Amino acid sequence: MIKKIKKNRYTEVYALGQHICMSAHKARRVIDQIRGRSYEETLMILELMPYRACYPIFKLVYSAAANASHNMGFNEASLVISKAEVNQSTTVKKLKPRARGRSYAIKRPSCYITIVLKDISLNDEEFKRSQDSLLCLKKPGWINKKKKYTDMTSYDMYNNGGLWDKK
Template identity: 65%
Template sequence: MFMKKKNKTRIYALGQHISMSAHKARRVIDQIRGRSYEETLMILELMPYRASYSIFKLVYSAAANASDNMGSDEKDLIICKAEVNEGTTVKKLKPRARGRSYPIKRPTCHITIGVKDISLYEGEYYVDPYINNINKDYLTPLKNLRWKNAYTGMIDENVYSSGGVWDKK
């Protein structure tokens, strides 16, 4: 039923001590997890957050690592792992009036981006984790998953038909 896997290598890029809150970086990371490399670059270029630039550089670095180390092509890469962990907090004291001081906390975070080449997994199947009985009918070949398709829009079609964001009533 399942074919023998060739090489299960994942390539990572790690950015440490990036000076931003982990919560703000997770807001961007959640949008790119599981997407293709090219789609991820388009999304990150258009996002208005400060964390987008740091994550863009890490995704670009992970793809460069994959092409250099494994000889992978960029169109076959997907983001298999994207996580943000809290780093150390830089603590300073700001002088205030009457000899008092006010603490300033500058949070940092560690961002890990992992990419995987799906051309190494040709002929294998994706098993949906929510299905208990493994049946051949429920298996989807990896070539039919969403990251193999061309660019898919981020805006849901129901936003326009149901009023959505623009409903001012």
């Protein structure tokens, strides 16, 4: 069962997966790898990792991105996983019959996974606005001028990455 929740109406979108049948410890091993990464990079990492926990986390990240683009109109290329947490949920306890009439307890743990995506393009716009306000505080233009080379002699192979730049 997957729930979708919007938290901060302007920048963040949630996706919450409840009662996912796996240990919280095993899910945290995967979540720690994707925290703070971009949406597209996260999908590539989750597809290539060999753990069973990757599939439900992949579905949650994909669901949160679909929620962000449909409900909020965010661009998927500018989404970043700002918060990802795994919490322990209920444990299903069963009894398995064993030899001599004894029973053996089987514990099936489950967990809650929360994925929060943040749109960084909105932060870039705020950053640009703050930079525009700081432009008036800069030094005069004649102090900040640097010598610019326009002839081709300054562009040698050591400054531009050398011969190995071209493929």
